[in-house]
Amino acid sequence: MLNNVNRKIGLALFLISIGYLFMSYQLPTYPYIPVDADAIPITLGWILLVLSVALFFSEDKDTEEQKAKRHIPKKDVKAISGVFVLALIFITLLEIVGFLIMTALFIFSSSKFLGYENNLVNAVVSVCFPLILYSIFVFLLNINLPQGVMPF
Amino acid sequence: MGAIEGIITGFEVALSLEGILFVLLGVFVGTFIGMLPGLGPISAIAIMIPITYGMNPTLALVMMAGVYYGAVFGGSTSSILLNAPGISGTVASSFDGYPMAQNGQAGKALAIAAISSFIGGTISVILLMAFAPMLSSVAISFGPPAYFALMLLGLTAIASLSEGSTVKALISAVIGFMVATIGIDPQTGTARYTFGSTNLLDGIDFLIIALGLFAIAEVGYLIINRHKKSMTDAKQLGSLKLSKQDMKEIAGPSGRQSILGFVLGILPGAGATIASFISYISEKRLSKNPEKFGKGAVKGLAAPEASNNAATSGSFVPLLSLGIPGSGTTAVMLGAFLVLGVQPGPMLMGDNPDIFWGIIASMYIGNVFLLILNLPLIPYIARVLTVPRPLLISLVIVFSLIGVYAISFSTFDLYLLLAFGVIGFLMRMFAFPAPPFILAFILGGMMEQSFRQAMTSSNGDISIFFTNNISLVLIILSVLSFTFPIIKSMRQKKQEA
Numbered sequence: 001m002l003n004n005v006n007r008k009i010g011l012a013l014f015l016i017s018i019g020y021l022f023m024s025y026q027l028p029t030y031p032y033i034p035v036d037a038d039a040i041p042i043t044l045g046w047i048l049l050v051l052s053v054a055l056f057f058s059e060d061k062d063t064e065e066q067k068a069k070r071h072i073p074k075k076d077v078k079a080i081s082g083v084f085v086l087a088l089i090f091i092t093l094l095e096i097v098g099f100l101i102m103t104a105l106f107i108f109s110s111s112k113f114l115g116y117e118n119n120l121v122n123a124v125v126s127v128c129f130p131l132i133l134y135s136i137f138v139f140l141l142n143i144n145l146p147q148g149v150m151p152f
Numbered sequence: 153m154g155a156i157e158g159i160i161t162g163f164e165v166a167l168s169l170e171g172i173l174f175v176l177l178g179v180f181v182g183t184f185i186g187m188l189p190g191l192g193p194i195s196a197i198a199i200m201i202p203i204t205y206g207m208n209p210t211l212a213l214v215m216m217a218g219v220y221y222g223a224v225f226g227g228s229t230s231s232i233l234l235n236a237p238g239i240s241g242t243v244a245s246s247f248d249g250y251p252m253a254q255n256g257q258a259g260k261a262l263a264i265a266a267i268s269s270f271i272g273g274t275i276s277v278i279l280l281m282a283f284a285p286m287l288s289s290v291a292i293s294f295g296p297p298a299y300f301a302l303m304l305l306g307l308t309a310i311a312s313l314s315e316g317s318t319v320k321a322l323i324s325a326v327i328g329f330m331v332a333t334i335g336i337d338p339q340t341g342t343a344r345y346t347f348g349s350t351n352l353l354d355g356i357d358f359l360i361i362a363l364g365l366f367a368i369a370e371v372g373y374l375i376i377n378r379h380k381k382s383m384t385d386a387k388q389l390g391s392l393k394l395s396k397q398d399m400k401e402i403a404g405p406s407g408r409q410s411i412l413g414f415v416l417g418i419l420p421g422a423g424a425t426i427a428s429f430i431s432y433i434s435e436k437r438l439s440k441n442p443e444k445f446g447k448g449a450v451k452g453l454a455a456p457e458a459s460n461n462a463a464t465s466g467s468f469v470p471l472l473s474l475g476i477p478g479s480g481t482t483a484v485m486l487g488a489f490l491v492l493g494v495q496p497g498p499m500l501m502g503d504n505p506d507i508f509w510g511i512i513a514s515m516y517i518g519n520v521f522l523l524i525l526n527l528p529l530i531p532y533i534a535r536v537l538t539v540p541r542p543l544l545i546s547l548v549i550v551f552s553l554i555g556v557y558a559i560s561f562s563t564f565d566l567y568l569l570l571a572f573g574v575i576g577f578l579m580r581m582f583a584f585p586a587p588p589f590i591l592a593f594i595l596g597g598m599m600e601q602s603f604r605q606a607m608t609s610s611n612g613d614i615s616i617f618f619t620n621n622i623s624l625v626l627i628i629l630s631v632l633s634f635t636f637p638i639i640k641s642m643r644q645k646k647q648e649a
Contacts (some may be wrong), residue, residue, distance in 0.1 A: 005582065009582060013323060020330065023345060027342055027344060028342055030340055033339075033340060033608075034604075034607045034608055034610075034612030035603065035604045035608070035612070036340065037337040037339070037340045037342040037344060039604075040329075040333060040600045040603070041330070041333050041344065041345075044326055044329055044330050044333070045330075047322075047326050048323065048326045048327070048330070051319055051322055051323045051326060052323070054319050055320070055323065058317070058319055061317055062317075062583045066583040069373075069580060069581055069583070070581050070582065072376060073376075076375060076376045079375050079376075079378075080372050080375050080376075080577075083371070083375060083545070083549070084570070084574075087549055087553070087570055088570065090553065091553065091566040091567060091570070092563070094557070094563060094566070095563060099554070103554075106546065106549075106550060107543075107546040107547065107550060110542070110545070110546040110549070111542040111543045111545075111546045112542075113542075114375065114378055114541070114542035114545060114546075115378065115379070115542055116540055116542035116543055118540075121543075122543070125543060125547075129547060129550070130550075133550070133551075133554060136203070137202075137554070137558060141203065141205055141206055141207075141558075142206060143202075143205055143206070143558045144561075145554065145557070145558070
């Protein structure tokens with residue numbers, strides 16, 4: 001039944017629309033308001049439900065190029081997941097450690113992880129780029145970025 | 153203020169030292185980012201928005217307009233040199249641009265692109281100057297019903313923005329609209345879908361959506377293609393000189409296709425992509441040597457280049473005069489206006505003539521800068537294509553994260569950005585187009601408000617949308633604009649079958 005990719009996505013969207021509709025019907029309503037806060041969400045929920053059914057029964061009309069995009073080699077999945085984890089670490093530690101150190105560490109480690117071999121260039125970019133960006137934001141635009149453990 | 157007085161005001165802004173500097177910065181950065189594989193005008197504008205915080209709105213918007221058309225031009229460069237169009241609007245440029253580059257005439261191809269883009273940009277700005285004020289003066293009398301209908305017309309662009317499946321484009325738009333409903337409802341104060349989190353009370357900032365769905369999502373594909381060969385030596389470009397014969401060949405297509413591109417740019421959903429394809433096909437039909445197209449024909453490159461640049465200016469007509477975006481890129485541009493506290497629309501010309509005319513006047517200057525910058529500097533600017541992809545990927549991620557952090561100072565928004573990046577990546581993977589999402593996200597909130605205002609004023613009587621002449625005409629136009637591309641594609645499929 002779920003042999004076609006549209007069917008799998010259609011089913012997932014159908015469940016999402018049911019959940020969304022459930023939440024929409026829970027929204028509080030008030031008297032004397034012609035169109036309340038729940039009206040548009042309820043309409044959208046029903047439209048998505050109908051569209052998910054339409055997608056479920058539609059043929060997979062994607063071009064060969066689009067179909068090729070769905071097949072990602074395992075090593076690339078690992079690479080994407082690795083960068084994602086590094087970005088998560090960056091976000092989590094940004095305010096604690098500070099922009100300058102975290103950005104330098106992120107650029108260096110993520111470029112190295114993705115296979116960039118020239119350590120010298122990598123180190124120079126990792127140090128200079130955050131410094132330039134920090135100067136633009138903090139000194140030129142007066143937007144403070146997290147200092148963290150750094151004194152400035 | 154008349155058009156002549158207006159444009160004089162505009163030139164005062166654009167020709168001030170600051171104006172010139174910001175136009176120059178905008179087109180330069182736009183060209184630079186637009187050239188990077190995968191990063192088109194949407195990412196370029198979104199990445200640059202944080203830089204404009206605290207800036208004078210006029211100068212900031214003049215710069216952002218420069219980023220927009222600079223990025224369109226930059227996209228052509230990667231199309232020609234790498235056969236890797238940054239955006240769909242420059243795909244047609246690669247048909248003849250890339251074969252020219254392969255024949256050792258990359259420099260000539262880039263020069264043709266620069267000159268045709270200049271012609272397209274300049275002709276269309278003249279048309280923009282004529283049409284935008286005209287439309288503004290008509291739209292000034294619009295009430296909530298007409299505004300709702302107008303935004304509905306903007307939303308019909310979705311039918312044209314689908315890349316194959318209309319159902320997928322509609323799903324993308326509905327989800328975009330759903331995301332727009334998150335946060336406090338301004339009319340009743342009800343918190344919608346905030347899951348008790350105070351971080352979501354103000355809704356989700358459009359920059360998170362724009363950077364997530366476009367820049368971060370593209371990072372995924374940049375990672376997959378990280379080992380792809382990039383251009384290794386900028387010296388491969390060859391001579392930039394054009395012969396008299398080349399110039400003669402450029403003139404006709406550039407002139408014709410600029411007007412066509414401009415008209416298509418105004419229509420919701422048509423934009424640079426459709427304009428460049430139609431221009432390419434029509435020029436091929438007009439040509440005495442159609443067999444040369446696809447093998448490095450000068451006209452085959454000049455036509456889409458003039459057209460996609462003209463369409464860019466055309467898309468500013470509904471944005472500036474009506475306040476509605478007709479494409480994903482103009483939706484992000486509208487977001488940039490709103491971030492700076494400027495509401496584009498019919499009141500803009502009267503309330504902020506410096507911004508309205510400043511942007512238009514800056515386009516004349518921006519086009520000249522693009523030509524001056526790109527002709528002699530293109531071999532150097534093209535070096536950006538030699539940046540190793542692993543480094544590029546890391547820099548794009550940092551730029552996006554810091555851009556979002558600078559608007560909210562909240563790490564919660566950064567997690568959201570990553571989440572939208574994943575959603576955008578999955579959308580690309582399963583061929584759900586992202587532009588309808590952002591278009592519906594931006595228009596959705598405004599549409600809901602004007603719908604509810606109109607319904608409140610009519611005491612809940614929906615006939616207000618059909619008794620108001622302007623809104624009735626706009627609703628009919630919306631229905632036509634929505635159904636026409638669908639019927640057309642169904643007919644085509646029937647014919648093919």
